[in-house]
Amino acid sequence: MPGRATVRDIAAETGVSIATVSRVLNQQGNVAPATRELVERAVERLGVRAPNPRGGSPKPVGGAVYLRCPYVLTDYFGLIVSSIAETLDRHGRRLVLNAGEATQHDQVLSKLPAQRDLAGAILILPPETSDELIQLRARRFPFVVVDPRTPLPRDIAAVSAAHFAGARQVTAHLLSLGHTRIGVIGGPSEWLASDARLGGHAAALADAGILPDSSLVRPIQPTTEHGHRAAAQLLDLPNRPTALIAFNDKAAVGALQAAATRNLSVPHDLSIAGFDDIDISRSTTPSLTTVRQPLQEMGRMAVSLLTRLLDRHEVEALHIELATELIIRNSTAAPR
Numbered sequence: 001m002p003g004r005a006t007v008r009d010i011a012a013e014t015g016v017s018i019a020t021v022s023r024v025l026n027q028q029g030n031v032a033p034a035t036r037e038l039v040e041r042a043v044e045r046l047g048v049r050a051p052n053p054r055g056g057s058p059k060p061v062g063g064a065v066y067l068r069c070p071y072v073l074t075d076y077f078g079l080i081v082s083s084i085a086e087t088l089d090r091h092g093r094r095l096v097l098n099a100g101e102a103t104q105h106d107q108v109l110s111k112l113p114a115q116r117d118l119a120g121a122i123l124i125l126p127p128e129t130s131d132e133l134i135q136l137r138a139r140r141f142p143f144v145v146v147d148p149r150t151p152l153p154r155d156i157a158a159v160s161a162a163h164f165a166g167a168r169q170v171t172a173h174l175l176s177l178g179h180t181r182i183g184v185i186g187g188p189s190e191w192l193a194s195d196a197r198l199g200g201h202a203a204a205l206a207d208a209g210i211l212p213d214s215s216l217v218r219p220i221q222p223t224t225e226h227g228h229r230a231a232a233q234l235l236d237l238p239n240r241p242t243a244l245i246a247f248n249d250k251a252a253v254g255a256l257q258a259a260a261t262r263n264l265s266v267p268h269d270l271s272i273a274g275f276d277d278i279d280i281s282r283s284t285t286p287s288l289t290t291v292r293q294p295l296q297e298m299g300r301m302a303v304s305l306l307t308r309l310l311d312r313h314e315v316e317a318l319h320i321e322l323a324t325e326l327i328i329r330n331s332t333a334a335p336r
Contacts, residue, residue, distance in 0.1 A: 167198070
């Protein structure tokens, strides 16, 4: 159906009339905001590009959207950025991209409100402090944060995955297999997601009547190299863990490498789980059990939130967490 859906298909999907769908696609008025959003979400989901209005080109939409992602656009970040770019295109919005690790120290936020060609911004895991984001909000410049690095006030729009629930799921899975000594290769200690996932891990342990052990936790920068190093430290403990949970799939690959150099068979001698469900999780041997983050939907939701802010619609929920999903593959099993 993607790319071939008709107005009738969209009407059936949303339960609204064909005439209403047509008005939304042609950017006409007389449509309730909630109905317009329902139809637009269906259009995004079905992969349909809105048709040109009768009699000419699409109605121009004022102001570009500034997208800041100061990281290498591979895997995790690339999926989010691609989704945002595609969704903005369907909304008729121009994109101004600021990306790459070299841009991490650029002082860009304070300059955004003065750029008259910008309507708003989407900031992915922004390295700026909460105070800087609050100052930008105080200047009434519309923006949405994807995967906040630090806690944000309730009046700043943000989209993230359900980190607490995802971590709780994967720990509960390992506990159900019989693991009681579980090592955690966590993310940077100052990241909001790191705290949430440690909280989810601790909650699952508490459900099983097990106290968290801080000696089994290693915070790292989430890369394969750092994952290898942290896993090596945990596996060299006198009483090593029988399972490892990594902050992301890249760190989990590092853990697989550390296990291999110690002649530990995965999953027979050691279970390993990751987080994200990027392509590499399906390419390892064994394939990785992991927690799927809805990365593309996070991008689409960020655009939807920003569009509502730009249209001055009332938004009741500014902090949105999207559900994660545990994907069980071949890297986890019962301990010997």
